[in-house]
Amino acid sequence: MGNKKWWLIALVFCLLLATISPLASSSPDGLEKVAEDKGFIGAAGDAPFEIIADYVFPGIENEAVATILAGWIGTLLLFGIAYVIAWLVRSRGEKAAAR
């Protein structure tokens, strides 16, 4: 079964998905398109600060590389955050009862 292995393979697969992110369509998404067509896109405000704005890692000239890097960082970060949160909120009773 490889109880540990499955999620490592899955995580590598997620990183591969992030690696092909420069191939994603750059057309506006559903909400943006509606906002453009119906004339309220101008209401959108700028973010008060930018870290890795629009999934492009700052300071890298090659946009594909900057996008892949942003994707890898986000994928690993989300895995880590969700894992830690799940570990923190997990039920402690189940393990004790299983013994």
Add this chain to the structure above:
Amino acid sequence: MHIPDGFLNTATVVTTGVVSAGGIANAVRIANKKLGERHIPMMGILAAFIFAAQMLNFPVAGGTSGHVIGAALVAILLGPWAAVIIMSVVLIAQSLIFQDGGLLALGANIFNMGVVAGFGAYYIYRLMGTLLGDSNRSRLVSGFVAAWSSVLLASIACAIELAVSGTSPLSVVLPAMAGVHALIGIGEGLITVAVVSVVMSTRADLLKLQRI
């Protein structure tokens, strides 16, 4: 469907913020009772998958693109409250770090793509399962319908918030949002079914985890 700041009025920001905060608190309370050791890596993988998959906008008709929401996949595999937790984690990271989705609009985005999409998908999946019976094929058909519906429902919630905020009249924004997301939802349905069928054929035991 990430709403930027500026589209919603204060009343809508506050209302959706309070509802989503309550939803997260309840989700954590329920997870605290039901989430076991075996859920933990699954939670991490689903958050990573949804983040990566949301970067992959696919083209739909008329110079528009869409990406998966992912709440339906989590709701089917782990249950609706798990979907609220994972979508909140993803949306908060996207807003804070990647400037995708407004900071003030976070409550609305969590409500639409976490609460509405997650619970919508979960109950439609269960209803379909009751109607179609318990087989792998019925699970995949139910998964497709649930995932497609979750996108449509989230887009309707988004349209209502925009209308209540006075950004665009409901008669204009509702058909426009529902129309384009009925197409984007097909992508959500196909991707959800693809992942569920991979889990079915490789690790069917993961489909039997307790729902949260």
